Amino acid sequence: MAAQSDCGSFQLAFYELGALYFKLPQGGYAGIDKDVADELSKRTGCQFQTVLESRVRIWHQMSQQTLDMTVSGIATPEREQFARFIPYFSTRNFLLVSASLPARTHTADGFLAEKNLRVAVVKSFRHGALYDAWLARLREQHRVEEAADFDSVVRLFMAKRVDAFLALPTSLEPLRRKEMANSFVILDWAPSDVVPHGLVLSRQRVPQTSVEIMQRGIRAMHEDGTLEKIYTRYVGAEQARYLLLRAPD
Structure with missing residues (x-):
């Protein structure tokens, strides 16, 4: 795995949503997205300076290239014009x-x-x-x-x-x-839907080398069962299996 100097430091925006990211009664935050980001940083040396934002402001900042990255985003043709995506779970509404x-x-x-x-x-x-x-x-x-x-x-x-x-x-x-x-x-109107959610990385602000480092980190977390353990922690074993990527990137 790459050393810390190979990746860099990036501003990462979280948003509150269910088990993905939520405020703890005693203060601080927890959730799937936080644990994924923390583990990815530990494995790759990528440094994340985190902020809390609304999803609307996050997408505006990403489109304006004023934010480095965010979490659990869905790729669309429009968004892929300004961002790269690294999926780490899939689900449906x-x-x-x-x-x-x-x-x-x-x-x-x-x-x-x-x-x-x-x-x-x-x-x-x-x-x-x-x-x-x-x-x-x-x-x-x-x-x-x-x-x-x-x-x-x-x-x-x-x-x-x-x-x-x-x-x-x-x-x-x-x-x-x-x-x-x-x-x-x-x-459940769309039982066959598979909607991948992933890290969203600014095409302009995050170098391709850093993207590849994070891709390798997420892939390793999938292969060694770390992602499943994180999901199980917050939604239980049954839902955790459901969230797992069918074909890891």
Whole structure:
């Protein structure tokens, strides 16, 4: 593995989202993204100067080339113009709908047919091919509420300003433990979706040699079971296996 001087020091932005990154009751932060970054730094010598930001500001800064890197991002053709991606887990979204909605709304077409129903999402998030196409149709009808972060999305739902919202498995477990657990039904409309999430590295600010060092580090963490151990720590063994990359980069 490369020595510290081979990699460099980079500003890395975290964002709060479920088991990926969350504030501890006693102070400080924990989560999958933090542990992955900490382990990667230890293995490669890459130094990360971390900050906490909203996802909207992160993507703006990445697109403007004013931020070096961030975590658990989804590649799109637009984003690949300014960033490189190193996947370290894959997952898919679930739709959580109000438990009071009738069964006829539990399909994509059924929800669309009820013109009064609305959904909340985090601004700038991508959700996979099926959900993004469905959301595009809802946006045409002005039925999508966009919030700055996932906690704000949940608050919109609890305030009954929307009837549904999207969540990753890494966010489901914390929701199940809250008082709101009986207020929603979980729908899995895209069981075949595989949405890789990875480190997002500025094409302009992070040298290719550093990208390759981090790629090797992530690959080694996958191969020796370190990633699975990190996932298990936060979401349990069953979900951890589900998060594992099917074909490591």
